[in-house]
Amino acid sequence: MEFKELVKIRQSDRKYEDRSVEKEKLIQCLETARLSPSANNSQPWKFIMIDDPSIRKQIAEYAASMGMNKFVASAPTIAVVVVEKQNILSSVGSVIQNKPYWLIDVGIAVNQFCLQATDLGLGTCIIGWFNEKKIKKLLNVDRGKRIPLIITIGYADGPTREKKRKSLEEVSSWNKY
Numbered sequence: 001m002e003f004k005e006l007v008k009i010r011q012s013d014r015k016y017e018d019r020s021v022e023k024e025k026l027i028q029c030l031e032t033a034r035l036s037p038s039a040n041n042s043q044p045w046k047f048i049m050i051d052d053p054s055i056r057k058q059i060a061e062y063a064a065s066m067g068m069n070k071f072v073a074s075a076p077t078i079a080v081v082v083v084e085k086q087n088i089l090s091s092v093g094s095v096i097q098n099k100p101y102w103l104i105d106v107g108i109a110v111n112q113f114c115l116q117a118t119d120l121g122l123g124t125c126i127i128g129w130f131n132e133k134k135i136k137k138l139l140n141v142d143r144g145k146r147i148p149l150i151i152t153i154g155y156a157d158g159p160t161r162e163k164k165r166k167s168l169e170e171v172s173s174w175n176k177y
Contacts, residue, residue, distance in 0.1 A: 001119055006115060006118055006119055007115070008163065009118060009160045010114060010115055010118040010124075011123070011160060011161055011163075012124070012125040012126065013123030013124060013125055013152070013154075013156040013158065014071040014125055014152075014158075015071060015074060015156065015157040015158050016071075016074045016075050016076060016123065016152070016154030016155060016156060016157055017154065017155040017156070017157045018074075018076075019076065019154075019155055020051065020076045020077070021051075021076055021077050021122060021153055021154055021155070025117075025120045025122060026049055026077060026153070028116055028120060029079075029113045029114075029116045029117050029120070029122075029153070030047055030049070030113070031116075032112050032113060032115070032116035033045070033047060033109040033110070033112050033113040033116075034109075035112070036105070036108045036109040036112045037105075037108060038090070038101075038105035038108070038109070039086075039089075039090040039093060039094075039101035039102075039104070039105055040086075040087055040089040040090040040093065040101075041087070042086045042087045042089075042090035042091075042101070042102070042105060043084075043105070044083055044084045044085065044086045044090070044101075044102045044105055044106065045081060045082070045083065045084060045105065045106050045109050046081075046082040046084050047079045047080070047081055047082075047113070048079070048080040048081075048082060048139055048141075049077060049078075049079055050077065050078040050079070050080060051076065051077050055138065055139075056073075056075070056076075056077075056078055057073065058138055059072065059078050059080070059130075059135055059138070059150065060072040060073035060075075060078075061073075062130050062131040062134045062135050062138070063127060063129070063130040063131075063150065065129075065130075065131065068129050069127055069129060069130065071125070071152070072127065072150075072152055074154070074157075075125075075152035075153060075154045076153070076154045076155075077152075077153040077154060078150055078151065078152055078153065079113065079150065079151040079153060080135060080139060080147055080150050081106060081109075081110060081147060081148060081149045081150065081151065082141055082145055082146070082147055083102055083103075083106060083145060083146045083147075083148060084145070086101065086102050090102070090105075103148065106148055106149070110126055110149055110151065113151065114126065114151065117153055121155070122153055122154065122155060122156070123153070123154060123155065123156030124151050124152060124153050125151065125152045126149055126150075126151055127149065127150045127151070127152065128148065128149055130147075130150060132146070132147050135147055135150070
């Protein structure tokens with residue numbers, strides 16, 4: 001698929017077919033994320049792939065609160081993204097520049113993961129609203145680590161929607177703000 005078309009069809013899917021995702025496809029998504037660029041090649045991420053129904057059910061419960069994210073329960077696979085320790089150059093650079101490079105790096109890796117999934121015929125949704133403390137405890141993630149995002153993954157059960165985006169003029173300029 002051409003990249004331009006891939007970007008057009010990638011969307012946040014919130015309904016999935018009742019079928020599992022082939023492990024080979026999930027490994028391709030992980031490999032694409034692994035190859036993502038990061039500040040000073042720090043690669044500060046780990047993806048925990050959840051396909052066990054009982055663990056998925058618990059994560060879905062921890063993601064569904066205040067009426068949000070009820071669809072997580074329908075996803076056959078969930079990727080839990082854990083921030084790993086940055087290397088020293090990236091860590092120092094983050095402080096000096098007052099920029100959380102780890103957060104930028106994780107965002108790039110997650111985006112590449114989701115684009116790869118789309119190219120393989122899968123749907124995804126990146127989620128930031130969940131009970132991080134409970135998920136960390138469930139998955140034995142060290143207290144000092146963060147889980148900024150989870151990703152639902154499966155075969156989308158619904159159409160590709162038309163994107164509603166700001167105009168190019170609203171999101172860009174040339175040579176000055």
